[in-house]
Amino acid sequence: MNMEIAELISQITRQRKLEKDFVINSLKDAIELAIKKKKGPDYPVEVQIDPRRGNISITVEKTVVENVEDPDTQVSIDEARKYYPDAEIGEKLWIPLSLDSFGRGIVYKIQSFFLQRIRDAERQHIYKNFKDKIGETITGVIQKVDKTGVYISLGSAEAIIPVSYTHLTLPTN
DSSP states (O other): OHHHHHHHHHHHHHHHTOOHHHHHHHHHHHHHHHHHHHHOTTOOEEEEEETTTTEEEEEEEEEEESSOSOTTTEEEHHHHHHHOTTOOTTOEEEEEEOGGGGOHHHHHHHHHHHHHHHHHHHHHHHHHHHGGGTTSOOOOEEEEEETTEEEEEOSSSEEEEEGGGSOOOOOOO
């Protein structure tokens, strides 16, 4: 799966013409947001992404205790010593987590948050490209004409001219 993440980041960067750092940070933020939605806004989670290898590292800050009463905020001394051999009771440590521990629903939330952020950035990018062209004549290729309007490809964007703005009489099939 690791190389799939790296390839996904590269593919989105190329296809959507977005900065690689933006795509990585959007994925990181989506993971953090989804986890905080499930566990609460103050849940001390940290996400790191290695874009070359596609590794995603999720850690949460927990207090080392002898008997765990709250698994969201506490870790047993035995478990803590798997990651930090000289861990002591009372210490706060960053313990690795797996997305699997949150269930399948979290993946859908991450996907939803991530895609929304990418779509918003794409819209912003298109707006920046076309805002200075107001009043100018631009050319495009008509892709489709139907009862809702005329769809025109403008290269990096698609425009829709609603039927109410055209002087066309569209056939009714």
